[in-house]
Amino acid sequence: MxxxxxxxxxxxxxxxxxxxxxxxxxxxxxxHHGGKFLLRIEDTDLKRSSQTAVDSIFNxxxxxxxxxxxxxxxxxxxxxxxxxxxxxxxxAGMAYKxxxxxxxxxxxxxxxxxxxxRIFYDRRWRDRGPDEALIGLPHVVRIKMPLExxxxxxxxxxxxxxxxxxxxxxxxxxxxDGTPTYMLSVxxxxxxxxxxxxxxxxxxxxxxxxxxxxxxxxxxRIPEYAHIPLIHxxxxxxxxxxxxxxxxxxYQDDGFLPDAxxxxxxxxxx
Ligand code: GLU
Numbered sequence: 001m002x003x004x005x006x007x008x009x010x011x012x013x014x015x016x017x018x019x020x021x022x023x024x025x026x027x028x029x030x031x032h033h034g035g036k037f038l039l040r041i042e043d044t045d046l047k048r049s050s051q052t053a054v055d056s057i058f059n060x061x062x063x064x065x066x067x068x069x070x071x072x073x074x075x076x077x078x079x080x081x082x083x084x085x086x087x088x089x090x091x092a093g094m095a096y097k098x099x100x101x102x103x104x105x106x107x108x109x110x111x112x113x114x115x116x117x118r119i120f121y122d123r124r125w126r127d128r129g130p131d132e133a134l135i136g137l138p139h140v141v142r143i144k145m146p147l148e149x150x151x152x153x154x155x156x157x158x159x160x161x162x163x164x165x166x167x168x169x170x171x172x173x174x175x176x177d178g179t180p181t182y183m184l185s186v187x188x189x190x191x192x193x194x195x196x197x198x199x200x201x202x203x204x205x206x207x208x209x210x211x212x213x214x215x216x217x218x219x220x221r222i223p224e225y226a227h228i229p230l231i232h233x234x235x236x237x238x239x240x241x242x243x244x245x246x247x248x249x250x251y252q253d254d255g256f257l258p259d260a261x262x263x264x265x266x267x268x269x270x
Contacts, residue, residue, distance in 0.1 A: 003035030004196045007061075007068070008075075008186065010042045011053035014247040015060035018201065018231045018239060021265040025228060026199045027066045028266075038193055039068035042075045044185060060248035064258050073193070075185055082180035082188045085218060086141050086173050094217035095173060097139040098125040119169045126170060141174035143210075143217060151209050156226035158202065163209055171210055183207065187214045195223055202227040229269060 005026035009019055030037040041057065043049040061067065089095035098121075100108075105121070112120035126144060133139075145168040152162040173184040180188075186207075190198065198208075205227045215222045233243050245251055251261050 001196060002194075003030055003033035004038065004194050005030040005035065005199055006038040006040055006190065006193065006195050007066075008040040008042050008189070009057050010045065010048070011050060011057060012045070012048040013053055014056035014249050016246055017248060017251070017261075017265065018246075020060060020064060020066070020248050020261075021231060021268065022200055022228065023061060023066050024064070024262060024265055025226075026197075029197060029199060029226075030069075035196075036069040037066075038070065038195070039072040040075060040189060040193070041072055042182070042185070044075050044079065044179070044182070046076070056247070056249060060252070063252055064248065064262055073189070075189060078185070078189055078192075079180060081192070082185045083174060083178065085188050086180060086184060089143065089173070089217055090141060092217075093144075095141050095143045096126055096128075096170075097133060098142045098170075098172075099134045099137055099139045100125065118167070121169055123170050138176040140172045140176050142170040143173050143214060145170050145210075145213055151212060153205075153208055153212060153225055155205070155208075156197075156199075156224060157229075158205065158227050161205065168209060168213065173214070183210055183214065187211050187218070187220075190223060191215070191218070191220045197224045197226065199226040199228065201230045203230060231268060 007019075007023040007026050009015070009023075027037045029035075039057075039061070041054055043054070058072070086095060090097070100121075108122055109120040112118070121142075125142070146165045149165050150162050151165055151168070152160060154160055171183060172181055174180055208225050208227065212222055231239050233239055239246055245254070248261070252258075
């Protein structure tokens with residue numbers, strides 16, 4: 001099996017050193033195994049994405065020597081494919097259309113809060129037949145999560161992590177305006193690119209459980225996961241300007257050598 005890793009930044013700002021570290025780990029893992037390291041620009045949020053950010057990602061990675069295999073992929077080009085997969089999941093009964101109005105959702109949220117429940121959507125459209133569909137009215141598409149049991153991920157960094165399936169909601173895969181959500185797009189793109197190992201920040205560990213079930217629903221091979229701890233300040237707080245430069249560009253401008261930054265990022269948290 002050829003190891004294929006990926007780095008899928010959202011181009012909403014300049015390349016952050018935390019993201020550069022994630023890219024570095026993916027690059028190293030792929031190269032160590034004679035595999036491939038792919039770059040995918042997750043530019044589906046058109047309002048927040050910018051060409052300046054895309055340039056900063058390209059420049060920062062090249063400066064650090066973290067070059068990618070093949071052409072960089074722009075996720076916005078794959079939206080049709082993502083919605084096709086959602087359609088297939090609907091046809092297979094693994095997903096369903098939900099016609100809840102904002103008022104209904106607000107009521108469910110308030111009720112759940114009063115009962116101290118974390119998940120508010122009560123799955124009221126999950127088992128309704130197509131004859132009950134409110135044809136022509138706006139709807140989202142939700143995935144059917146298992147209602148019982150538990151899900152375990154054997155993470156290469158976190159170890160064995162198990163959660164109860166009742167903690168998983170029937171999350172939205174296609175919005176009311178017909179656009180796919182991050183959760184669907186990321187799984188489809190990773191699958192289509194043949195990604196074998198997902199190495200990313202541990203802020204995505206929760207998503208891994210949801211994505212695990214999307215892979216299963218689509219009947220696709222589930223990749224290996226490695227969720228690495230994020231870089232924090234000395235007191236465990238989020239990295240901010242107070243701790244020094246946070247973008248790769250600033251180190252570049254200040255005259256740091258790429259080898260030095262790469263070495264530092266690698267050894268951080270060794
Ligand atoms: N675009 C997502 C991010 O930048 C990718 C997350 C992932 O690696 O799945 O956070």
